[in-house]
Amino acid sequence: MGSDDAYLLTASQALARIRAGELTIEGYARSLLRRIDVRDTDVGAWAYLDKDYVLQQARALDKVPMKDRGPLHGMPIAVKDVIYTKDMPTAHNSPIYKDDFPKLDAASIILLRHAGVLFLGYIADMLCPGKTTTAEFAASYTGPSSTRNPHNPSRTPGGSSSGSGAAVGDLQAPVALGTQTGGSTIRPGSFNGVYSIKPTWNAVSREGLKISSLMLDTIGIFARGVDDLDLVADAFALRDDEPSGFQSIKGARFALCKTVVWPVAGEGTRNAIARAVDILRAHGAEVEEVDLPTEFDDLPRWHNVVLQTEGETFFLPEHRTAKDQLSPQLVGYVERKAGYDHREQLKALDGIAALRPKIDEIAGRYTAILTPSVVDEAPEGVEWTGDSAFCSCWSALHTPVINIPGFQGHTGMPIGVSLVAPRYRDRHLLKVAKEVGKLFEAEGGWRRNV
Amino acid sequence: MGSDDAYLLTASQALARIRAGELTIEGYARSLLRRIDVRDTDVGAWAYLDKDYVLQQARALDKVPMKDRGPLHGMPIAVKDVIYTKDMPTAHNSPIYKDDFPKLDAASIILLRHAGVLFLGYIADMLCPGKTTTAEFAASYTGPSSTRNPHNPSRTPGGSSSGSGAAVGDLQAPVALGTQTGGSTIRPGSFNGVYSIKPTWNAVSREGLKISSLMLDTIGIFARGVDDLDLVADAFALRDDEPSGFQSIKGARFALCKTVVWPVAGEGTRNAIARAVDILRAHGAEVEEVDLPTEFDDLPRWHNVVLQTEGETFFLPEHRTAKDQLSPQLVGYVERKAGYDHREQLKALDGIAALRPKIDEIAGRYTAILTPSVVDEAPEGVEWTGDSAFCSCWSALHTPVINIPGFQGHTGMPIGVSLVAPRYRDRHLLKVAKEVGKLFEAEGGWRRNV
Incomplete structure (x- = not known):
């Protein structure tokens, strides 16, 4: 493979x-930029891209002596356009912030820039090709989107991390940062046929990510392999209290957790879950179906209450200053269209908080929980980014979740399934996902053909 | 009173x-700037102050026709230097961020700029004289401070909102924004003889306030009267679910809650609390001493666990990139000097979460909880900003707390006491504080003499 085809590589x-x-890093960058050139009209993953600046960064990185380089030196990463970056504008897919350019790096960006090269000072250690598209403030469910699913441009790539999922799924970037408040990392992971992890809430600093919901927003990571997720997890210093005891699929125990929203699962997801269970069992794992206690049944509603009531606080400034440029959904949060008051907000917050140690205890009995990522393959159209029914509970519970690709829906579009672990067992989850992913990718039935 | 003495006024x-x-707003601004000129050498409340820019803003505000003005038009407010402002640098009292100038307004700043003049678009509706001093990242307990207590320059003004408390206490600004993670709003309120409120956690958007602890950080407000706090509470859209039923001190019921840390209370605070109880009873209120259930005894330790473990996440970027410029305390958080792991972090987070509905229930039985603000009057020296023992539990519980001045210690320095209400009863608390404050200021024994 020459550097022309370098875009095919994982990070x-x-x-x-x-x-x-x-x-060379410049050669790698040129390969990715050519891929973007060829595909951008169809996919539209980028909110901001300055090709000359990318090449300028790449050449500067090439000049750093090998001995002075950190582990991520030259790793290209795409950044969702709700995360502040000093050297690029941040517009949140909102006309209110069009051309806004805060001279500020988010904590996640600082960590990536410096990964491994502490002793060099402020040297860019990350090649950031640009900012990827997002739903308005990473919060709107609907609205015009310029981003299309790379596997079928008539379908949504999912949201709100639309561009991050699509760019990684389309080989335009090996790794991307997204966010999740409902299902904004896991769902586009599934729809675009890539791995995506929502780490434990608050395990990665959310400094410099515009707030949609403080109790729900989490930085997410997209890649085409678990090794790449591990690289970023290292840069973010994600660590468990103790090493994972996981050795192999053979002898592992999985809890199949269909959750209370299982009735909305489509045929694609039902087949994917059935196939996943068969594969795991065929390789010597136990899979036990587990019904969560009925006290978990309120979670979908509570998630929505927290989302809307926190939205009231966090979109108030935009509502005050530019209401006409805010989507009706977010205006509705601020104006309490759903009628939730503080009493309901606190009931939801306290109710969810009480469930967190319980899900840790349940999940801790198993190697991991197996659960759907999405309702089905990516729906037709790009106006709606899809249902987050299977994701929002885990967002509320703060557990780490990883989407593993490998399955497909009835039109051949990718479908993933999720593994879940107790809070702060992110590294254990990645270790398990690596082995599970090998099997699902090999035997699940879906093949990437972009 | 001519405009020369306008600095004496509340907002x-x-x-x-x-x-x-x-x-005129310019006349008002000039009066405050003269006050600052006279006093700045002694007090040192300002991290950044551009007098020409203040006057330029003031003249622009004077030109806005009366009919187009919002309720806060021309209100001068000082801003703690951990809150981003588009038009002034933000340095967090850290050499790492010296001269840093993110072009970003915090949500609280956007709301204040626009208070009441939505229809005018982006007109500054706030006269911001500058940025006030802070402890390093609003998080360090110790370290060189340039700010002194206006009532006695050999003593600390408290921290971490040192400049905000001192500027308001010294009549250099009528209102200031601060923050609280442990006791950083209530303590400087007490030490400087002013009102200060820590609203319900997350009731005011913390967007654009650098994170120290996500579960604890809260925007705070300082003023010399409850009317002024109400103005800012309006701008922040603080609202209770239902109107306060409070009518008068006569017939009101207060819970005196000494808390588990009462043994550290000094003579000044013991006398202030005793005097406060006497005054309330003399005016017809019931005051009942209430011991919190023993399950609340873990709160001081849990607060510290959350503070340190979240600090590990939030100061990681600075640790990676500029460890030598980070205080040993914050380096200790990142390096887990206290030895807290994720298991202890989750135990503390979940434990505190379970207590929140319980304190709401207990506080809801009374007009308000009466509790100490501080251990005693401001200690000698400016290296240490004082003990937050009486504040940290309420920070963890997310309840609104207000410091009411009126008492004094054995050297005549101001001492305040706190009132506490259930979460999202901020407006009720302000209403009660207004009446209680009149009595404490009139009969508590302390008089402002700066």
Whole structure:
């Protein structure tokens, strides 16, 4: 493979070649930019992209002596356009913030820039090709989107991290940052046929990510392999209290948790879950179906109450200053269209809080929980980014969740399934996902053909 | 009173004169700037102050026709230097962020700028004289401070909102924004002899306030009267579910809650609490001493666990990139010097969460809870900003707390006491504080003499 085809590599593969002197960072960047050139009209993943600046960064990174480079040196990462970056504008897909350019790096961006090269000071250690598209403030469910699913441009890539999912699914970037408040990382992961992780809430600093809901928003990561997620997890210093005891699929125990929203699951997801269970069992794992206690039944409603009541606080400034430029959904939050008062807000907050140690205890009995990522394959159209029914409970519970690709719906579009672990067992979850992912990708039936 | 003495006014008084055409905003600004000139060497409340810019803003505000003005038009407010402002640098009292100038307004700043003049678009409706001093990242307990207590320059003004408390206490600004994570709003309120409120956690958007602890940080407000706090509460759209039923001190019921840390209370605070109880009873209120259930005894420790473990996440970027410029306390958080792991973090988070509905229920039985604000009057020296023992539990519980001045310690320095209400009863608490404050200021024994 020459550097022309470098866009086909995962980040881990590309970094190995860069370290071996077989690939320059500029060559890698040019390969990705050519891929973007070819595909951008169909996919539209980018909210902001300055190609000259990308190449300028790449050349600067190439000049850093090998001995001074950190583990992520030259790793290209795409950033969802709700996360502040000093060197690029941040517009939140909102006309209110069009061309807004806060001179501020989010904590996640600082960590990625500096990953491994502490001793060099402020050297960009990340090649950031640009900012990816987002639903308005990462919060709107609907509204015009310029981003299309790379596997079928008539379908949504999912939201709200639309561009991050699509860019990674379409080989335009090996890794991307997104966010999740409902299902904004797991759902586009599933729809675009890539891995995506929503780490434990608050395990990664959300500094510099515009707030939609303080109790729900989480930084998410997209990649085409678990090794790449691990690289970013290292940069973010994600760590469990103790090493994972996981050894192999053989002998592992999974809880199949269909959750209270299972009735909305479509045929694609029902088949994916059935196939996932078969594969795990065929490789020697136990899979036990587990019904969560009935006290978990309120979670979908409580998630919505928290989302809307916190939205009232966090979109108030935009409502006060530019209501006519705010979507009706967000105006509705501020104006309490759903009628939720503080009493209901506190009942939901306190109710969810009481369930968190309980789900940790339940999940802790198993290697991981297996649960749907989505209702079905990506729906037709790009106006609606899809249902987050299977994601929102885990967002509320603050557990880490990872989407694993490998299955497909009846039109051949990708479908993923999720693994869930107790809070702060992110590294354990990644370790399990790596082995499970090998099997699902090999035997699940879906193949990437972009 | 001519405009020369306008610095003596509360914001409500000054705004009334401005509306009546008796005071120009420029005249008001010049009066405050002269006060600052006279006192700045002794007090040192300002991290950043551009006098020409203040006057330029003031003249622009004077030109806005009366009919187009909002309720806060011309209100001067000082802003703690951990809150982002588009037109001034934000340095967090950290060499890492010296001269940093993010082009971003915090949500609280946007709301204040626009208070009441939505229809005019982006007109500054707030006269911001500058940024007030802060402890490093609003998080360090110790370290060199340039700010001194206006009532005695050999003593601390308290922290971490040192400058906000001192500026309001010294008549250099009628109102200021601060923050509280442990006791950073209530303590400087007490030490400087002013009112300060820590609203319900998350009732005011913390967007654009650098994170120290997500579960604890709260925007706070300082003023010399409850009317002024109400003005800002309006701008922040603080609202209770239902109107306060409070009518008068006569017939009101207060719970005296000494809390588990009462043994550390000094003579000044013991006398202040005793005097407060006497005054309330003399005016016809019932005061009942209430011991919180023993399950609340873990709160001081849990608060510290949350503070340190969240600090690990939120100061990681600075630790990675500029550890040598970070205080040993914050380095200790990132490096887990206290040894707290995620298991302890979750135990503390979940434990505190379970207590929140319980304190709401207990507080809801009374007009308000009466509790100490501080251990005693401001200690000697400016290296240590004082003990937050009586504040940290309420910060963890997310209840609104207001410091009411009126008492004094054995050297004549101000001491305040706190009132506490259930979450999202902020407006009720302000209403009660207004009547209680009149009595404490009249009969508590302390008089402002700066």
